[in-house]
Structures are given as structure tokens and as C-alpha cells.
Amino acid sequence: MSPDEILSPREIEIASAYAQGDTYQAIAARLGIAPSTVRTHLATIYRKLEVSSKLDLHSRLGGALPTSEMLTDHAAVISELALSLEESLRREQALAEVLRIISRSRGDIDTVMSSILGFALDLCEAEFGILFEHGGQGRYAASHTRGIPEPFRDWLDTQGIFTASPRTGLGRLATSHAVVNIYDVRAEEIFQTDDPLRYATAMLGGARSFVAIPMMSGDSLVGAFTIYRQSVRPFGAQATTLAQTFADQSVIALDNARMIGALRQEAPPA
Structure with a gap:
């Protein structure tokens, strides 16, 4: 099944924005929802599309098939771990960028x-x-x-x-x-x-x-x-x-x- 058949219109909108590089904050501001709501949607999107990274998400939205089948009882855990890892990397990148901005x-x-x-x-x-x-x-x-x-x-x-x-x-x-x-x-x-x-x-x-x-x-x-x-x-x-x-x-x-x-x-x- 294609993402359009699996996800709701709101989930498609959030998934597309996130895959293109938008932050939780930017998506939330545009849609008039809380950043935490964006994260909740993304966890559901990862589980539904059986992806475990932003790169996988981008590929699935572009028409690629799931690379592996996630067991239903493990899907929520996998999606949570994937988002947590991405957030950790985003924190490190943000802190490095702030130091760069200060120095320049x-x-x-x-x-x-x-x-x-x-x-x-x-x-x-x-x-x-x-x-x-x-x-x-x-x-x-x-x-x-x-x-x-x-x-x-x-x-x-x-x-x-x-x-x-x-x-x-x-x-x-x-x-x-x-x-x-x-x-x-x-x-x-x-x-x-x-x-x-x-x-x-x-x-x-x-x-x-x-x-x-x-x-x-x-x-x-x-x-x-x-x-x-x-x-x-x-x-x-x-x-x-x-x-x-x-x-x-x-x-x-x-x-x-x-x-x-x-x-x-x-x-x-x-």
C-alpha cells in the first residue's frame, strides 16, 4: 500500500514536512498544534509506514517499499527509539551550531x-x-x-x-x-x-x-x-x-x- 492509502491527510502533511527538514516547532506553528503533538503524529507515522529513520521516511513517501517488516508488538518501540535517536542527533547539531554562531x-x-x-x-x-x-x-x-x-x-x-x-x-x-x-x-x-x-x-x-x-x-x-x-x-x-x-x-x-x-x-x- 502507498503512504496515501495508509496515512491520513494530516499525517501525510506532517510526514512530508518532516522528511523535507522542517522541525517540530516549524510544523507545529504552521498547523496550529503543539510541538509534542507533531512528535506523537510522527511516532504513529513511523509505525504505520514501517520506517526507522527520516531517510527511510523520505524514501517511503517517494514510493519505495518497506525495507523490512516490523513485528506489530515491536513497532511502537522501534518508532520511539528511532525518533529519540534523531532528536539526540538534532540536539548535538543545534548545540554545535549555537557555538558557531557565538564565535562568529x-x-x-x-x-x-x-x-x-x-x-x-x-x-x-x-x-x-x-x-x-x-x-x-x-x-x-x-x-x-x-x-x-x-x-x-x-x-x-x-x-x-x-x-x-x-x-x-x-x-x-x-x-x-x-x-x-x-x-x-x-x-x-x-x-x-x-x-x-x-x-x-x-x-x-x-x-x-x-x-x-x-x-x-x-x-x-x-x-x-x-x-x-x-x-x-x-x-x-x-x-x-x-x-x-x-x-x-x-x-x-x-x-x-x-x-x-x-x-x-x-x-x-x-
Whole structure:
């Protein structure tokens, strides 16, 4: 049977996009679904088409026959292992690409941060992300964003530098300098108060699950690397570890940009 006879129209659309190189994030944005839903579809597609790699998927969509018959009771395991392997390779490639971007940025911090946030959202299956710079005493400013809903972005732009109350995720991070992982921003008691940051996060940003990673330079907190899901899907250990890696790279990028800026100021005029 051909893929068109085996898969639904939605599965064909997702399979074709993934085989052509689109990420979970890109497919999800185009179809208006969550990145995790894209992954669930792909696991089903791999099982139905009896493939175990993106290359096999591309071949099957092009008319090739299955290379082997997968036993029904093993098919789900095989498809899961195949996707997990591809995701592992994608993580390594993304981290290498981020380091390359940082090394060649020449102080262009906007491009670097946009790239870092983009990779983080894709690999952590999150809808939007914000890099907050910390100004001391719980004060923050949103310096870089990616995928953020416009009403929430406008609210942050209007606030400029703001003080996060101690009960918010950013407030807790400022005190503890530790990861803050919130399962559902609407389920915490602070959501029932009039806290402006929590209201904007939940209602203007549509955020539900949220993780904030401290960005440390030595013993000093320089910012918070935050990513958000718009459904209640708590971030697990793997996603949190990935976010920590991207937060660390963000600190490196900021330090590089500051050094380059200082050298340019010190350089004599031509």
C-alpha cells in the first residue's frame, strides 16, 4: 500500500514536512498544534509506514517499499527509539551550531540570542521564550524574545524595567538562583491575586507550563532564560537540562558582546 492509502491527510502533511527538514516547532506553528503533538503524529507515522529513520521516511513517501517488516508488538518501540535517536542527533547539531554562531557573531547579540532561543524552543518543545536581564533586587527587563504572543510582548515593552514580586517565578529565581519549574502558572495561588506579571504571563501570553533558568556569571545573577508552553505539559529533566545549556551559552554570548563592545570603544579612531 502507498503512504496515501495508509496515512491520513494530516499525517501525510506532517510526514512530508518532516522528511523535507522542517522541525517540530516549524510544523507545529504552521498547523496550529503543539510541538509534542507533531512528535506523537510522527511516532504513529513511523509505525504505520514501517520506517526507522527520516531517510527511510523520505524514501517511503517517494514510493519505495518497506525495507523490512516490523513485528506489530515491536513497532511502537522501534518508532520511539528511532525518533529519540534523531532528536539526540538534532540536539548535538543545534548545540554545535549555537557555538558557531557565538564565535562568529562579532558582538551581534540580537542575532545570537534569537538563534539560541529558537533552538531552545524547538528542542524543548516550547511555544515561546524570553531572556530577561536582571538588574538586581528582583528587577528585570525583557531584552530578547522569540515566538512571544504580541499582547504579552507589548505589555513587557510598556513595563520596561520592572520588579518581580517574590512569589512569581522570576522573583523566586532572583532569591534562590536556582531553576524554577512551574507545572501550571494558573494553578498557583498567586494567579488568584492581582499580581501583574503572573496575569500578563497567563492571560496575555497564554502560558501554562514554564521553566526559568538562572543565568549566572560567577556568583552573580545576570538574567533568567525562560521558556513557556501554552498547554499544561510540565518540563521534564531532559528539557530543563537543555534549557540550562542554552542559558549558559547565552551568558557566554553576552560576555563576548560586552568584551567586543569594550574593545571597540578603546580602539583609536582610524
